[in-house]
Amino acid sequence: MPHLTSSGDEKPNWAIVIHGGAGSDPTKWNEDKTKIREAGLRRALAAGRDALANGRNALDTVELVIRILEDDAAFNAGRGAVLTKEGQVELDASIMDGKTRACGAVAGVTATRNPINLARLVMTETPHVLLAGKGANQFAEQQKVPLVAPDYFLSKARFPESEPHFGTVGCAVLDSDGNLAAGTSTGGTAKKLPGRVGDSPIVGAGTYAANDTCAVSGTGVGEEYIRNSIAYDVAARMRYANESIEDAVTIIMQQTLQAGVGGIIALSKDGKIVMQHNTPGMSCGAADSSGKFETHLALKDGGSPQRRVTTDARKPSKAETEITELLLQQVKDWNQGDIDAFMEPYWNSEQLTFSSGGKVTRGHAKTLLGYKERYPDAKTMGTLAFEGLEFQALGNDAMQVLGIWKLARDNQPMTGRFTLVLRQFPEGWRIIHDHTSKTPEKNSDDTVQQ
Numbered sequence: 164m165p166h167l168t169s170s171g172d173e174k175p176n177w178a179i180v181i182h183g184g185a186g187s188d189p190t191k192w193n194e195d196k197t198k199i200r201e202a203g204l205r206r207a208l209a210a211g212r213d214a215l216a217n218g219r220n221a222l223d224t225v226e227l228v229i230r231i232l233e234d235d236a237a238f239n240a241g242r243g244a245v246l247t248k249e250g251q252v253e254l255d256a257s258i259m260d261g262k263t264r265a266c267g268a269v270a271g272v273t274a275t276r277n278p279i280n281l282a283r284l285v286m287t288e289t290p291h292v293l294l295a296g297k298g299a300n301q302f303a304e305q306q307k308v309p310l311v312a313p314d315y316f317l318s319k320a321r322f323p324e325s326e327p328h329f330g331t332v333g334c335a336v337l338d339s340d341g342n343l344a345a346g347t348s349t350g351g352t353a354k355k356l357p358g359r360v361g362d363s364p365i366v367g368a369g370t371y372a373a374n375d376t377c378a379v380s381g382t383g384v385g386e387e388y389i390r391n392s393i394a395y396d397v398a399a400r401m402r403y404a405n406e407s408i409e410d411a412v413t414i415i416m417q418q419t420l421q422a423g424v425g426g427i428i429a430l431s432k433d434g435k436i437v438m439q440h441n442t443p444g445m446s447c448g449a450a451d452s453s454g455k456f457e458t459h460l461a462l463k464d465g466g467s468p469q470r471r472v473t474t475d476a477r478k479p480s481k482a483e484t485e486i487t488e489l490l491l492q493q494v495k496d497w498n499q500g501d502i503d504a505f506m507e508p509y510w511n512s513e514q515l516t517f518s519s520g521g522k523v524t525r526g527h528a529k530t531l532l533g534y535k536e537r538y539p540d541a542k543t544m545g546t547l548a549f550e551g552l553e554f555q556a557l558g559n560d561a562m563q564v565l566g567i568w569k570l571a572r573d574n575q576p577m578t579g580r581f582t583l584v585l586r587q588f589p590e591g592w593r594i595i596h597d598h599t600s601k602t603p604e605k606n607s608d609d610t611v612q613q
């Protein structure tokens with residue numbers, strides 16, 4: 164099977180990804196269960212695809228698709244919800260609008276046919292984000308959403324669940340206006356204590372959407388998703404560490420969540436689709452405007468990419484990119500013989516420390532003077548290059564940079580190392596400390612300065 168977890172390079176006009184829960188190995192299911200699951204996924208995905216192709220927005224599409232899955236007894240949400248230890252259903256759901264970050268959720272509702280619908284009403288009709296238990300049930304009555312009697316829920320009769328968790332449903336959508344939305348709905352974990360609330364109605368844990376990054380829905384042992392803010396962590400990794408959506412999900416699935424815990428579906432603002440699970444199976448599916456339409460009960464290698472993804476393989480952070488640009492500009496200025504411009508990234512303060520060859524200079528003015536004395540003209544300045552930059556963030560607004568400098572002058576190449584400490588000021592990154600050393604040359608008269 165080809166690797167199917169991300170779409171091609173072309174940005175699709177719209178995209179949708181769904182899940183129907185992570186858990187047991189589908190190769191062990193009987194034919195009936197396999198067929199019913201597959202048909203349920205295809206039906207919901209096709210409805211989502213058609214809605215998006217007809218210009219429906221992301222939020223409406225998420226609600227529409229999840230309603231279909233809630234009405235399908237093959238999934239642990241709505242009609243097919245698992246029961247608590249006391250034999251009741253307690254349903255959880257949430258929905259989030261990536262455009263406005265508006266969100267709504269319900270937990271522990273007992274008579275609402277479509278909890279995702281109620282979650283959306285919490286979002287639009289109340290100033291709140293999450294209603295639980297009795298209050299959520301009352302809200303359902305007030306809103307006149309379709310209510311059902313306990314015997315509507317068929318899970319126990321039709322699909323006795325031996326699995327601790329399986330069949331939660333979720334959906335993430337990018338619409339043709341570039342808006343993202345996500346939602347999740349579940350009966351929770353089978354035989355849960357009455358009152359137990361999982362991750363599905365917790366925004367940031369089981370569901371998250373923000374137009375600047377991605378839309379996410381999770382499924383698995385909800386407690387782990389809450390502990391690790393899983394859905395938000397996908398977005399945070401993209402936002403703050405510049406990770407691709409695939410790297411973000413892979414790192415979480417491989418390093419944050421233990422094997423066997425669950426799965427994630429995620430969709431980036433560019434329409435990249437990721438589906439991964441570290442359980443034997445995950446019912447899921449994806450479609451987009453390029454014609455993609457696929458459903459799975461399990462993905463090869465849990466959908467993880469063949470290459471090894473580590474946090475080291477990440478792209479440079481925003482700070483690293485900005486500082487690299489600053490240093491490259493410095494090199495340019497130096498090579499144009501402009502020491503004043505070269506000095507601009509240095510902190511314009513008496514507290515600047517500049518240490519070269521063991522001699523420490525304090526303050527911007529003295530450092531500049533020192534440079535001008537050592538390098539009175541462009542000829543003495545020669546040609547500078549920086550190499551091998553290594554970054555170490557020191558909190559959020561400071562960075563240590565290690566590197567090698569090389570100076571070519573009069574056929575006398577010189578080289579050495581530097582350690583810079585930069586701080587982020589309102590005007591940008593500034594070097595507040597510079598420690599430069601020179602590497603001694605063999606057979607040279609140069610005094611070793613370190």
Ligand code: ASP
Nearest residue numbers: 328331351361382383385
């Ligand atoms: N995450 C859900 C919960 O803990 C269950 C699941 O996804 O299977 O309530």
